[in-house]
Amino acid sequence: MTQLAPDTQKMLDSLRSAVSETLERKRRLGQYAVIWQDGKPVLVGEDAPKDQEISSEHQDREAY
Numbered sequence: 001m002t003q004l005a006p007d008t009q010k011m012l013d014s015l016r017s018a019v020s021e022t023l024e025r026k027r028r029l030g031q032y033a034v035i036w037q038d039g040k041p042v043l044v045g046e047d048a049p050k051d052q053e054i055s056s057e058h059q060d061r062e063a064y
Contacts (some may be wrong), residue, residue, distance in 0.1 A: 004012065026033050032045030043049060 023033055023035075027045065030045070030047055032043050032048035034041050034043055036042070
């Protein structure tokens with residue numbers, strides 16, 4: 001594994017922590033989250049819309 005510079009590692013750790021805290025907060029509030037899984041966006045959580053198809057308009061924006 002490639003060793004990261006200490007400041008880069010601190011930034012990466014900070015980002016991971018922020019994402020983890022945000023996902024946990026959304027879970028506690030009962031809000032769904034959109035995550036990237038197997039190369040496509042997935043809606044997760046108890047209140048996630050049943051139709052988990054992300055509109056092509058949103059996917060087109062990702063291409064830019």
